[in-house]
Every structure is written in C-alpha cells, then in structure tokens.
Amino acid sequence: MGKALAFIGQLAILALVSFGLHFLLQSITKHLPLWDSAYMQLWQIYALQFLLSALLIFAVVGIGKSMPQNLGFLFLGFLTLKLIINYFAISSALKTSTADDFFKYNFLAVFFLFMIFDVYVTYRVLNQSHSSENK
Numbered sequence: 001m002g003k004a005l006a007f008i009g010q011l012a013i014l015a016l017v018s019f020g021l022h023f024l025l026q027s028i029t030k031h032l033p034l035w036d037s038a039y040m041q042l043w044q045i046y047a048l049q050f051l052l053s054a055l056l057i058f059a060v061v062g063i064g065k066s067m068p069q070n071l072g073f074l075f076l077g078f079l080t081l082k083l084i085i086n087y088f089a090i091s092s093a094l095k096t097s098t099a100d101d102f103f104k105y106n107f108l109a110v111f112f113l114f115m116i117f118d119v120y121v122t123y124r125v126l127n128q129s130h131s132s133e134n135k
Contacts, residue, residue, distance in 0.1 A: 003128075018113055022046075038103040039092060045110045048089060049111060050114070055078075064126070064128070082118075090107055
C-alpha cells in the first residue's frame with residue numbers, strides 16, 4: 001500500500017504541475033475562451049485521467065505483489081479499459097465537426113501524458129518484482 005501511495009503522490013504532483021502549465025499556456029496563447037464551448041473543461045479532463053490512472057496504480061501495485069508474472073496482462077487489460085472509458089467520455093465530441101479540434105488535441109495531449117505515467121508505474125513495479133525474485 002505504501003508503494004501505491006507513493007505513486008499516487010507522484011501522480012498528483014504530475015497532474016498539478018502539468019495542469020498549471022497547460023492552463024498557463026492556454027492563457028498566454030489566448031485560448032481560454034475556447035474552453036467555454038468545449039465538451040469538457042480542462043480540469044475535468046485532468047480529473048478523469050487522474051482517477052483512471054489512480055485505479056490503474058492500485059491494481060498494478062496490488063497484482064504486482066501477488067502475481068507478478070501476470071502484471072503485463074493486467075496492464076494491457078486496464079489500458080484497454082481506460083481507452084474504452086476515454087472513448088465513451090469524448091465520443092460526442094469526436095462526432096462533431098472540426099470546430100472542436102482544439103478540444104480533441106488537448107484531450108489527446110493529457111491522455112498521453114497520463115498514459116506515459118501509467119507505463120512508468122508498471123515498469124517500476126515490474127522491475128521491483130523481478131529484482132526481488134533474483135535475490
């Protein structure tokens with residue numbers, strides 16, 4: 001549980017810093033008014049990705065202790081589930097015209113940021129379980 005909370009702390013720092021930089025960039029480039037007509041607000045995108053990544057962290061750390069040999073399959077399953085949830089979250093925005101490209105690109109950038117963190121967590125847990133097996 002301690003490892004999971006450490007990863008959640010790192011995720012919270014990543015989310016807050018990247019949200020702040022993202023918001024700052026949007027305000028510098030004068031794109032903040034575009035969020036008024038967007039399907040979701042910027043903070044909602046970050047909150048959704050944070051929640052999904054936090055669930056993935058708890059699952060990866062929990063399974064990494066009990067069944068480390070199945071960790072890769074678990075990660076792929078949760079990543080597929082995360083993709084499906086994200087698709088349903090923005091499916092109505094995907095059906096619109098190119099006027100919402102601003103929203104689509106920002107959502108994609110945030111999604112990939114959190115997905116890279118998910119890969120990092122899985123890599124760390126997988127390496128920790130392999131190093132403890134070799135000792």
